[in-house]
Amino acid sequence: xxxxxxxxxxxxxxxxxxxxxxxxxxxxxxxxxxxxxxxxxxxxxxxxxxxxxxxxxxxxxxxxxxxxxxxxxxxxxxxxxxxxxxxxxxxxxxxxxxxxxxxxxxxxxxxxxxxxxxxxxxxxxxxxxxxxx
Numbered sequence: 001x002x003x004x005x006x007x008x009x010x011x012x013x014x015x016x017x018x019x020x021x022x023x024x025x026x027x028x029x030x031x032x033x034x035x036x037x038x039x040x041x042x043x044x045x046x047x048x049x050x051x052x053x054x055x056x057x058x059x060x061x062x063x064x065x066x067x068x069x070x071x072x073x074x075x076x077x078x079x080x081x082x083x084x085x086x087x088x089x090x091x092x093x094x095x096x097x098x099x100x101x102x103x104x105x106x107x108x109x110x111x112x113x114x115x116x117x118x119x120x121x122x123x124x125x126x127x128x129x130x131x132x133x
Contacts, residue, residue: 054105061097
């Protein structure tokens, strides 16, 4: 059996037809940057890096937050009822890392969405969507 070689080499930018542009659009929604790279846009590398950085940041910072919650840090205590600002501060300290990671991933999806719309706008409008059935 012959091994399939993968490559991170950027393909040359060319005119995409409408179905290829839609394929790039859906690929960008699945993994930000992948559709941009398939369309020959180098910005896809940065979009993919931002998506992976967001996922890693979320995972790495969520572990200590879950440990804090499991140890009873998230449950209201008589002391936190006396000072709700302190309880909210504790929650913010433990949740800000995962929220930042989620925000970075969401930003990469929006960035890829804007690129996808530009790819769709550059595709010729002839032919229409594929017929089903």
